Amino acid sequence: MSGRKHIAIILAAVVAAALLASSVTGFLLSRHYSRIQYEMLDTISGQVLDREPEAEESLMAVLKEYADKDTDHAGEKPVLASWGYRASDFSGISSGRLAVCAAAGLLPGIGLWLGTFWYRNRKEALRIRMLAEYLEQVQAGKAGLLPERREDEFSKLEDEIYKTVTCLYQTKEAAVQAKDYFAENLSNIAHQIKTPVTAISLSLQTMEQEGEDGQTERIRKQLFRLSHLEESLLLLARLDAGTLALKKEEVDVFTLLSLAADNLDEMLQESGTAIDIPEQGEMAVTVDLDWTMEAVINLMKNCLEYNPGGTIHCLYEQNPLYTQIQIRDDGKGFAKEDIPHLFQRFYRGKHAAEGGIGIGLSLAKEIIERQNGTIRAGNRPEGGACFEIRFYKN
Template sequence: MSGRRNILITVGFVLSISLISSALTAMMMFHYDSRLQFNLLNTVCGEVLEQDPQAEKIISAALKEYTGGNADGTARKDVLSVWGYRIADFSHSLHWTGDLAVAAGVLAGFCLLLVTLLYRNKKESMRIQGLAEYLEQANMGKAVILSTTGEDDFSKLEDEIYKTVTFLYQTKEAAVQAKNDFAENLSNIAHQIKTPITAISLSLQTMQRDNSNNKVEQIQKQLLRLSHLEEALLVLSRLDSGTLILQREEVDVFTVLVLASDNLQELLTATGTSVDIPELGGMAITVDLDWTMEAVMNLMKNCMEHNPGGTIHCAYEQNPLYTEIRIWDEGAGFLKEDMPYLFERFYRGRNAHEGGIGIGLALAKEILKRQNGTIRATNKQGAGACFEIRLYSH
């Protein structure tokens, strides 16, 4: 509310109280005046009767004619009361007019006071609603500069809210900038790695022509490892910077698992590992098919590396809250000391596969997290390592 509105509210309060006070004062004065008239007439009638007792009938008849009352006594000192007259009887013509005037004044005062209070409450409600809407816009990142609406009780609160929102925006921008810088640096590192990979690749081709098979095999392993590292770093940098856009669509869980297994078929065949994917009925999930398949492939690959020649088992179920996918092997399972760190980037456990870079599980977790999902690792009783994925519906 502006200063002008505050003045209007103050004037409304003053007028309301003034009207009510005036009406009550008028009522008191009216009754006081009526009592004076009654006492005066009482005194006059008493004096007349003392001088001429025979005038009683004349006075009584005159009073009855004036007021419509009935005489029922002959006392001399308080003649009018003895005769049955009251104060109101001598102000009969003004009585109802005065009462109506007083009632009208009081009613008008209360109405004006009520209107003033309602007006003030409405303005305060609008003010609170405006600040609440501003905070909602701030939460959605759409807040604009608060416009000045004048000095009132909410001005200090408005200033503090604006300062807080501005500080939060600045903090957010700084955090986003730091994140972008980190992602850019990570991307630069990945691109820098690409140069020696290319050089190694060219050297490998030269050595292949010279039939240096021993060294060729070693270089091929290192080259493959560097290639995987470069690809993983580029994906992680895109995830960190938010430039990796996930195209979510409705797909069947069975389809995701089968496609992931098919993409690993060459590795599975080479190690003699099989994948058991039962058909448990249609269960739709809303995810990015390619990247979710990538996450599942990393989990299957982990199971294959820790139990080559065995079987990778899959199971899935759905409820109103989430869809759960379980992938486990028949190996020795995870070491207790490794379990808290399994999904950390570049972490390689004691029994990690030779040539691994420690990014697969971290990448899988990040992809699932960005699709409203979670993942945890456990040791399945009587089996081996088990991964539990939950993709939430909301």
């Protein structure tokens, strides 16, 4: 049933009820005034006969003619008006009682209209609340089928919501399947890499024992690169599959940054790069120390590659909403066209260092975002690249 038909039926019901009430009220008022008229004529006739008994025959004739309505009284001179009387003097009802009678007819009509309006609004409110609760269940992942109801003006909206939710569930399931498939492929690739890496490692050891030093250093570098690729792919597979367990514990930000810098001590000394981590008071974040430290190490490595021989600055601050960590350098910064793609897997920027595989920043992003955090990268106005991490409290 369409909304217009529904409204038309309600209005028809209200009009019908009003007409019925008017008919009943008119009938009852007609009987009431007929009774008043009869009693008034009876009283007047009795008083006239008491004073003039010989006028009985004349009075009866007049009453008979009036009752039979054989006489046209339209042209007769109004006697009562000439004597100064009005119709209200013989009605027997005061103006107050007339107002009460009018109110008695008006108030039920108003009440009926208000009741109908309230019922319709209440019904709409219940339907809206039901649809809102259904959407809340969808958001929480607990939605089922919508209860069957009679058609009304919300039926089309309800159908469209259900279609949209069904489509979203199908899209979500397809995305989860694709993600699981991708994670499985990454894992398989990593395990396939593991076999030749092991074989190369054994061959390298044999070559070193036999004194063949000509190509061993180059092989060692490539072997290290393959091993790092294998570990990164396995980590990506665990992140995509949701099997990477992240502990939650309060970690001091200064300690986190210091431990990350300690792990890069050898690389920093070789490149002549320094890391500045000022103490800015006790500030804690609720994260997994080991994996968050891994993410920070990747960010520091990136700054080191883009600014060898310079200084990496680490700053941090806290407010009621989040804890912010900045890791930045004094180098040339990122190429403008690289910035939108920095956190994409296997993306290598224009000035990326040789030997990288383009996974470090994407891993850092995954680890941080899985701990109620955000990360973004950009160039500072005064020069140099900057990573900004925010860990939100709620």
